[in-house]
Amino acid sequence: MKKNTAQRVEELAQPIIDELGYELVDVEFVKEAGMHYLRVILDDENGIGLDECEKVSRLLSPQLDEKNFIEENYFLEVCSPGIDRVLKRDKEFSKYAGKQVDVKLYKNDEELKTKQFEATLSGLDEDGNVVLLVDGNEKKLTRKEIAQIRLSVVF
DSSP states (O other), X not given: OOOOHHHHHHHHHHHHHHHHTOEEEEEEEEEETTEEEEEEEEEOTTOOOHHHHHHHHHXXXXXXXXXXXXOSOEEEEEEXXXXXXXXXXXXXXXXXXXXXXXXXXXXXXXXXXXXXXXXXXXXXXXXXXXXXXXXXXXEEEOGGGEEEEEEOOOO
């Protein structure tokens, strides 16, 4: 199987991020408004600031230049996931169990009659389905049904 750009970048970035003691949350290679962006998203239990992002960028950038496998011109962005982080990986669904989340589905849910709602994240079941509490009722959704699930910003 041919690896995509994000997977290849992740392989380069992971050892750097591990060495610094941070967590690699995600790698995205996207085109927005006609420009390509390579986003390396980090986290740390103490938080990620500009200094940490700069440190990873300075170590990763020369390796990307040396390997030179990205044909398009792009901007490298090293950033934190933010307080309203998107949840993608299994470990995130466990880590943030009990937290409020904003859920967007690809199509309307038959029971809820909407494709956007708030819920409490319970985690993942044994089949990898996302388990949520919606108005006190348990709801299970497959990953294919979910367009995006992110932590709610609660003030």
